[in-house]
Amino acid sequence: MTIAPSTDGDIFDVVVVGGGHAGCESALAAARMGCSTLLLTLSLEKIALMPCNPAVGGIGKGQLTREIDALGGEQGLNTDRACIQMKLLNTSRGPAVRALRAQTDKKLYEDSMKRVLCATENLRILEGSAAGIIVSRETITGVELDDGSRIPAKTVILACGTFLGGKIVVGERRFPAGRMGEPPATALPVSLAESGLELGRFQSATHPRIDSRTIDADRMVIDPGDEHPSRFSRFSQGVLRNQVPCFLTYTNERTHSVIREHLHLSPIKTGSVSGKGPRYCPSIDRKVMNFPDRDRHPVFVEPEGRHTGELYLQGLTTSLPVWVQELVIHATPGLEKAKLMRPGYAVEYDYVIPDQLRLSLETKRIANLFLAGQINGTSGYEEAAAQGLIAGINAARSVMGREPFVLGREQAYIGVLIDDLVTKGVDEPYRMFTSRAEHRLLLRHDNAHARLSPLGRNIGLLPQSRYAMVQEDERALEDLLQWLKSTTVSPTPELNKLLEKKGSAPLTEGQAAAQLLKRPEVCINDILKNIGVSAPGNAGPDIMARSEIELKYAGYIDRQRQAIERNRRLEDTRIPPGFTYLDLEGVSREARDRLERIQPATLGQASRISGVTPADVSVLSLYLKERHDAMAD
């Protein structure tokens, strides 16, 4: 039981339950858009906690963080503040799949996020535990705390992570908890279920932590990070320096035989963990069992911060009994003498089946109740923050009486994420992959701000001063592209020698720089060096890289745009709210049930529901037309 201070009966515009990555973005977005906002957290000491890996970003996820930054969210900026090592991934592959990943100082991440929250106008932070939602006539009216007090609210955002009915499993031990050392929320899931929301159960696992003084770094590969680290946020100031290295080691046959010998104690065999876990983050027990032919699995050894000795063993997720975890770690090169500080554990928790949400993240059943983050069956700080941002924006817009802010799949990874969640539901904790985005070549790390900052400005979240920086970039890019198109490169012997070295055909006559840049093997610096001038205007390295991408991808980008145009009619045909599907003749029974449940906003969304065929969509479009005509008459 917590004792919460009184809120003097104030009716808040937005109450956010949960101070994790989703909750922080929600609260900041709503407050920055001018709403009186309350952030309710179980513990003031746990705001913006990183309970799992000490890193932000990665392939697919890093793009989400960039998009959050472009719209006016905080995750990118805060990651830069707390960053102790930055790495650009997929540099040997194409720019569309490049992404940043930052190792962060966990404590610094929490502290600096809390500092921002505390300095934000319209935002009040309160320690307390929500026990239920208050609903009247299918509309939320507030939150009830476990001490019986009530906080009235126009809108509520639930961002309570893995706390709903949470249980932790380590080996044979199994006890209620939201995270290690924290009690779960037991009353809230009951309240949600009573309000008619359907819950599912997932599990997730985290990795063991060891003492940094006890590793043998000489037996591992050192990863110092990028030589010239980039920043996540377009708006961060100053130069970033990598401060702490990571290490890489591999399990071996010895590790695997230890695991095999003790497999009967693994929750896989004992069945002590219920709920479905993510396929992309299997425990080491499962990896060894499912891939018997692999003689090694990587283990990434990552520091948790500058002022702590904890190292995180990424790749050794497990909830085997603690003594077995130690055997497994000690069998692995470089970790022979490692001292365990905290064992890996599995957590299982309730989530709300996300196809009960609208694209705005508002529940269909209860007006003005929004859900964001792991409660919707996702995993990851970035996925959580992205949803938190959108829920915060839409709660604020609901208070202001505005239309929901919805990003399309062709606009942003955030759009893909939310459309996937609400249209298809989830059958494992959802993580972003670039392969989920059908327009991946358009949704890049490098152009996130060009894509989204105008929208962020438009909804009143991204400040004008930041938007001006983005506009400046766009002008610089435009100038550079113009310059590349109008500048001729001559076939000098030096250039042709360079081209030959790169396996590229030599030039026989002058050619526009832009044309030459379309060759996959030629980069902009080759050309600048050859001409002997620097690029015009304000083009820094980022803008130069972007110009190259725009030129090299041009044909593909055009094709994706055409594909988007072809789909436009489906995406633009809205289905009126409350449309009933159950008596639609000519639509299969299964499709009717799915449509009725999902209540898609557009024909495009309807076409993505599993079990709905193209023929069903045609018939549905006929009915919509009929209804439209009937209304017009």
Added chain:
Amino acid sequence: MQEFPTVAAISTSLGTGAIGIVRMTGPDSIAICDRLFRGRRGNLAEAASHTLHYGAIAEPESGELVDEVLVSVMRAPATYTREDVVEINCHGGPVAQQRVMSLLLAQGAGLATPGEFTRRAFLNGRIDLVQAESVAQIVSAKTEAGLRVAMSQLAGGLSREIGSLRDDILGVLASIEAGLDFSDEDIEGMDRQATGGSLTGIAGRLQELIESAFVGRVLCEGVRTAIVGKPNVGKSSLLNALLMRDRAIVTEIPGTTRDTIEEIINIDGIPLQLIDTAGLRPAGNEVERIGVERSRRAISEADLVLCLFDGSEPEDDHDRALLTSVPMDRTILVINKADLFRGRQPRFNRGLLPAEPVVISAMTRHGLSQLRERISGLVLGGALPPLEGPMVTHERHKQLLEQSLSALGRARQGLRVGLGEELVAEELHGALTALGGITGDEVVEDLLDRIFQEFCIGK
């Protein structure tokens, strides 16, 4: 009112009459037709609504005439679809209709899906849903009747083959995507050469499938059949005998692209298109031109060869040469002129023939029913090579397969010239999406399944 793209379709059932209608609906239909139509009285653009125009359809570039036509121009909104509609009444039978269709597609019309005209009529408020549904039922019923034989035999095989191709492309894509999405997790990048090799194999099978668009062509154009034999062996008599029997001659087009005569005859519901039958109606000096070379060409283009010998004469060099040039697996050997040796052994040496011939008399029609049985047995019995495997019967499917193949081609090219993996992946996604247009499967989930099955992902 919503604007839909302009689409066209052949709207008469195939092989049911000499006059076929190609119909086009949509905002550009009059303009598209204008580019192909050579009329006596100027452009269709100026034509009043609901008027009929006599003229010809011609290739826009070469000016070559394709068919003599009557075109009806009907302007929105007083039309079946409430859009501009053009109907081209072709006189040249199925072959001409097909060519007119391809010209319209080349000019920018889309291919109408089954029931598309009705759908638009409904969407544009011309008919109500009950009417639309009943029309749709008729459309599908007709199609079913027409395709029953082919579909029951082949549909299963086709979707299996497409499913297996899709699976193989997914496998390749999964190996690329795993490298892209999990490059930081000890996943090896793709091996360009091996990937190229797999794609070449897949492209070959896709190509075969496209080439198997045989039944589709059979239903539209007929089984390409060559009747070959030396002069005066009775080729034209055989044709006439087959025609009289079936009274199914549909058309006779003085060949416009090649100097051939094309005929459609109907054997037990199987349309046969006689190709390069010059010499069937020899006119004076033309007889001279019919040589072995000529027959060779006809044979190479044919799905089915009827190889005729004169039973009343001993074999000669011409007969022997012919026997070496026919593909025995799709040839029916025929000894003609049985009326001249009546029950006796033919003078022609049967021992020369590698397979049992059918003995007929085109004059007296003796043996024709056996010949017809042999033809339908060969076509439907699976003896013709394309009928054995899975087969494409819909033009739309063929187009999608071609799209898929060309995307695969770009992916292979990309692998050769060192294009980024994400761009190769883009092409493979395109190839899968095209196949999905036939099978209706969704890519992303299946792809992730493959990645997690085959690669050990997870930090």
